[in-house]
Amino acid sequence: MINLNINGVDHNVDVDGDMPLLWVLRDKVGLTGTKFGCGIAQCGACTVQINGVAMRSCVMPVSAAAGQPITTIEGLSPNGDGKVQAAWVAHQVPQCGYCQSGMIMAVDALLKTTPKPTDSQIDAAITNICRCGTYARVRDAIHDIAKA
Amino acid sequence: MNKVMKLGRRNFLKASAAVGGGLMLGFYIPAGNAAAAKDAEINAWIVIGGDDSVLIRVAHSEMGQGAMTGLAQLVAEELECDWNKVKTEFVDPRLNITRNKVYGGMATVGSRAIRTSHEYVRKAGASARIMLVNAAANRWKVSAADCTVKEGVISHASTGRTLTYGDVAEAAAKIAPPAEVTLKDPATWTIAGQPKMRLDMQEKVNGKAFYAIDVQLDGLLYAAIAQSPVFGGKLKSYDETAIKNAKGVRQIVALPNAVAIVADSYWEAQKAVRALPIAWDNGGNENVSSASIAKFLDEGLAAKDMPVARNDGDVEKALAGAANVISAEYRVPYLSHASMEPMNCTVRFNADGTLDVWAPTQNAEAILGAAARSSGIEPLKINVHLSYSGGGFGRRGGAAPGDYVDQAVAIAKAAGAPVKLVWSREEDLQHDFYRPISSAKMTAALGPDGMPVAWNTRISGHSILSTANPSAIKNNMDQGFLVLFHDNVYDVPNLKVDYAMRNTHVPVGYWRSVNHSQNAYFRECFLDELARAAGQDPYEYRRKLLHKAPKQLAVLEACAKAADWGKPLPTGQFRGIAQIDGYGSYAAAVAEISMNADGTPHVHRIVQAIDPGYAVNPDSIKAQMEGSVAWTLSAALYGEITIKDGRVEQGNFDRYRMLLMNHMPKVETVVVPSGGFWGGIGEPGGPAVVPALINAMLAATGKPQRSLPLIKRSATV
Ligand code: FES
Ligand code: FES
Numbered sequence: 001m002i003n004l005n006i007n008g009v010d011h012n013v014d015v016d017g018d019m020p021l022l023w024v025l026r027d028k029v030g031l032t033g034t035k036f037g038c039g040i041a042q043c044g045a046c047t048v049q050i051n052g053v054a055m056r057s058c059v060m061p062v063s064a065a066a067g068q069p070i071t072t073i074e075g076l077s078p079n080g081d082g083k084v085q086a087a088w089v090a091h092q093v094p095q096c097g098y099c100q101s102g103m104i105m106a107v108d109a110l111l112k113t114t115p116k117p118t119d120s121q122i123d124a125a126i127t128n129i130c131r132c133g134t135y136a137r138v139r140d141a142i143h144d145i146a147k148a
Numbered sequence: 149m150n151k152v153m154k155l156g157r158r159n160f161l162k163a164s165a166a167v168g169g170g171l172m173l174g175f176y177i178p179a180g181n182a183a184a185a186k187d188a189e190i191n192a193w194i195v196i197g198g199d200d201s202v203l204i205r206v207a208h209s210e211m212g213q214g215a216m217t218g219l220a221q222l223v224a225e226e227l228e229c230d231w232n233k234v235k236t237e238f239v240d241p242r243l244n245i246t247r248n249k250v251y252g253g254m255a256t257v258g259s260r261a262i263r264t265s266h267e268y269v270r271k272a273g274a275s276a277r278i279m280l281v282n283a284a285a286n287r288w289k290v291s292a293a294d295c296t297v298k299e300g301v302i303s304h305a306s307t308g309r310t311l312t313y314g315d316v317a318e319a320a321a322k323i324a325p326p327a328e329v330t331l332k333d334p335a336t337w338t339i340a341g342q343p344k345m346r347l348d349m350q351e352k353v354n355g356k357a358f359y360a361i362d363v364q365l366d367g368l369l370y371a372a373i374a375q376s377p378v379f380g381g382k383l384k385s386y387d388e389t390a391i392k393n394a395k396g397v398r399q400i401v402a403l404p405n406a407v408a409i410v411a412d413s414y415w416e417a418q419k420a421v422r423a424l425p426i427a428w429d430n431g432g433n434e435n436v437s438s439a440s441i442a443k444f445l446d447e448g449l450a451a452k453d454m455p456v457a458r459n460d461g462d463v464e465k466a467l468a469g470a471a472n473v474i475s476a477e478y479r480v481p482y483l484s485h486a487s488m489e490p491m492n493c494t495v496r497f498n499a500d501g502t503l504d505v506w507a508p509t510q511n512a513e514a515i516l517g518a519a520a521r522s523s524g525i526e527p528l529k530i531n532v533h534l535s536y537s538g539g540g541f542g543r544r545g546g547a548a549p550g551d552y553v554d555q556a557v558a559i560a561k562a563a564g565a566p567v568k569l570v571w572s573r574e575e576d577l578q579h580d581f582y583r584p585i586s587s588a589k590m591t592a593a594l595g596p597d598g599m600p601v602a603w604n605t606r607i608s609g610h611s612i613l614s615t616a617n618p619s620a621i622k623n624n625m626d627q628g629f630l631v632l633f634h635d636n637v638y639d640v641p642n643l644k645v646d647y648a649m650r651n652t653h654v655p656v657g658y659w660r661s662v663n664h665s666q667n668a669y670f671r672e673c674f675l676d677e678l679a680r681a682a683g684q685d686p687y688e689y690r691r692k693l694l695h696k697a698p699k700q701l702a703v704l705e706a707c708a709k710a711a712d713w714g715k716p717l718p719t720g721q722f723r724g725i726a727q728i729d730g731y732g733s734y735a736a737a738v739a740e741i742s743m744n745a746d747g748t749p750h751v752h753r754i755v756q757a758i759d760p761g762y763a764v765n766p767d768s769i770k771a772q773m774e775g776s777v778a779w780t781l782s783a784a785l786y787g788e789i790t791i792k793d794g795r796v797e798q799g800n801f802d803r804y805r806m807l808l809m810n811h812m813p814k815v816e817t818v819v820v821p822s823g824g825f826w827g828g829i830g831e832p833g834g835p836a837v838v839p840a841l842i843n844a845m846l847a848a849t850g851k852p853q854r855s856l857p858l859i860k861r862s863a864t865v
Contacts, residue, residue: 015413016395019413019415019416020415023413023414023415026362026414027370027413027414027415028413030364031355032355032361032362032364033354033355033356034355035359035361035488035489035538036361036414036490036570037488037489037490037573037801038573038800038801039418039572039573039800040573040800040801040802042800042801042802043488043801043806045488072355073354073355074354074355074356076354080350080353080354080355080356085353085354088349088353089345089349089350089353092345092346092349092767092771093353094212094346094348094349094352094353095212095213095214095771095775096211096212096487096488096489096536096537096538096539096540097212097348097351097352097353097357097536097538098212098359098487098488098489098538098539099488099538100352100353101355104353122809123808123809123810124810126808126809127808127809127810128808128809129488129801129806129808130488130778131486131487131488131539131541131779131806132212132488132539132775132778133774133775133776133777133778133779133807133812134771134774134775134778135778135807135808135809135812136774136777136812136814136815137771137774138809139809139812
């Protein structure tokens with residue numbers, strides 16, 4: 001049994017410690033907002049926060065996340081209207097939406113440490129792939145949040 | 149989404165009962181929902197709730213392009229309902245069978261969702277409005293002509309009475325629809341034509357948006373798959389002893405060209421399939437390589453007497469006598485779709501003989517067809533649960549025959565349990581229906597004024613039609629492969645286009661912007677080479693050649709104006725321009741770049757213009773144009789699927805690179821709808837961007853770039 005604290009709730013899961021956190025979240029805990037895109041830490045669709053830091057859960061063994069606060073898109077804000085989420089709606093960022101859970105979790109983590117990021121700080125921190133190409137709106141939305 | 153879909157099932161039950169009933173085995177009605185009793189289906193597209201809610205059915209797929217919102221806007225516009233009360237649901241493809249194709253074609257391909265259905269969906273809205281107003285007039289015993297309607301409230305001015313759509317919906321549903329309806333002049337639109345917020349935004353920022361890959365079921369098992377790496381290969385054998393102690397593994401399922409492993413979790417299935425030694429019968433294509441394919445296409449460029457798609461004047465004669473002849477060969481590679489949601493399909497065989505299927509798709513009817521074909525169950529007993537699709541870009545419609553659905557059906561049948569099959573990214577990139585490889589040889593002669601008097605184009609490449617619809621190929625001609633050439637709008641008196649069909653064993657298919665994606669690059673970059681040889685400004689050069697093509701000219705001019713063409717740029721920055729028509733629309737792009745020290749371009753800004761006839765949602769159009777820039781820059785900069793030993797070399801995003809935030813330029817889009825026609829928006833935006841970029845590089849360096857991608861995968865960036 002591995003104990004996970006996800007979005008403030010404790011879960012005991014009976015899996016091998018090497019199972020990536022992504023698949024524990026999706027297949028065992030039933031939190032499917034975190035997405036699978038590549039499985040090799042290239043795309044960021046699986047991004048969650050651990051202790052507030054953005055992590056790519058597809059390559060993180062679940063054992064490494066045990067006992068630490070894990071936040072997924074479902075737990076980012078009580079009503080799904082956190083500042084990043086609200087800015088995403090205002091800027092109509094998502095297209096297919098599939099990458100956006102990871103994108104939002106990564107941006108939220110960036111803004112925790114860097115509330116007013118420059119373009120190059122954004123470029124360095126946000127390396128998620130959006131195949132629909134929403135990057136321009138992602139950038140605009142981040143700058144808008146920073147201004148507020 | 150789930151809530152809306154449940155509502156959908158309820159209505160669907162009622163609807164199917166009305167058209168003969170009895171076929172809805174396996175469906176359930178949520179008990180004790182009083183509000184549902186008052187829901188009234190006014191017509192196939194519209195259900196009005198007793199609470200004034202408006203449910204609009206959408207027959208096309210929503211894969212990010214915004215069609216769900218745009219189609220709802222068109223219906224709501226004519227319906228005159230309160231936009232804030234609009235919800236949508238996807239049409240169950242069985243309804244299209246039982247209702248005699250009332251929903252038209254459901255395939256969401258070719259940027260067609262709106263441009264081919266706008267008329268009948270608007271008519272549905274208008275017709276429902278008339279029925280609702282008539283129901284109110286009947287109740288008041290007044291003439292409908294004396295009633296007005298605004299935002300779902302019907303008023304009788306002289307008596308000051310009002311009724312809402314919800315009040316009269318049940319009565320309206322019993323009224324015969326009007327024989328004729330008059331549609332609004334788009335100039336008077338208040339819901340359509342506006343940059344309305346997309347209806348799928350909220351759930352796409354809180355993790356609740358439902359994709360097929362997210363489905364959860366009691367007793368669900370998970371499958372991972374390994375398909376024959378060489379296209380056309382077959383499974384020979386596998387050594388199961390290698391995974392006999394693997395945790396969670398339930399079953400190995402052998403398919404003709406693949407092995408699937410069924411396990412308690414996807415991770416366990418994936419781990420086991422990677423550990424399983426598999427022997428393949430390669431089927432004879434194991435020696436094909438990118439080099440051998442390139443040779444094959446080059447031979448096509450040089451071949452004699454190929455089928456001709458267009459022959460104006462006498463190109464041979466004009467070229468023979470010309471003093472100033474320019475010739476160039478251009479090449480593009482295979483490309484993969486790589487939609488972010490990998491191929492997946494979940495299948496459940498039910499005890500009562502029905503089947504449930506979840507799959508991302510661009511064509512719900514094709515999924516239904518594939519599931520029926522592979523399960524042997526009749527279509528009306530198959531419930532295709534529709535969801536958002538995490539991208540599509542052509543992979544989940546068109547040429548793709550529902551490969552992942554066939555597999556999931558076979559695996560679930562063998563497992564005797566519901567199974568979710570998910571392709572790894574490696575399977576996704578290595579088993580695609582690729583944007584075809586293609587080469588073009590173009591030769592032109594310039595007259596004394598520098599303008600082209602002859603233009604000969606030979607294209608050599610793998611016909612998509614030969615895979616998608618082989619019976620449509622006559623005399624080795626695939627007209628679509630020559631788009632922008634056989635219908636080239638530039639006024640050149642002697643113009644010839646022919647085609648050397650060179651089909652390989654690599655499957656090809658429709659990839660966003662399809663043949664426009666490479667032909668725009670060929671045509672528009674060669675044209676810049678001509679302008680340069682003539683010493684003329686490429687924008688003015690195009691303007692002269694477009695004197696018989698007013699729509700193309702107008703959008704080119706709008707783009708040039710928005711981009712300040714001709715005004716000075718900071719030192720070291722250069723512009724390029726290009727224009728295309730396609731998918732019913734007209735588009736142009738200007739790229740502003742500077743050159744990096746390593747010879748790669750730094751793209752500062754892309755300015756685009758599009759004339760889609762009518763702009764149903766201007767913000768969605770802008771979003772599509774912005775997305776097209778990222779799509780097309782990924783292809784131009786890095787996109788390359790290569791073949792070695794008969795198989796694809798690229799396995800994941802580490803070797804099939806995508807544009808990231810850091811290389812996304814500023815994008816400005818001007819939408820210039822000129823009215824009178826309905827064009828698409830998902831695909832016209834990309835094709836002009838690549839040649840605009842390459843033409844800017846030509847301006848910067850004086851050197852043409854005649855093959856893509858610009859950054860080969862061996863290079864480091
Ligand atoms: S799925 Fe984890 S980075 Fe792509
Ligand atoms: S919104 Fe579709 S991949 Fe980002």
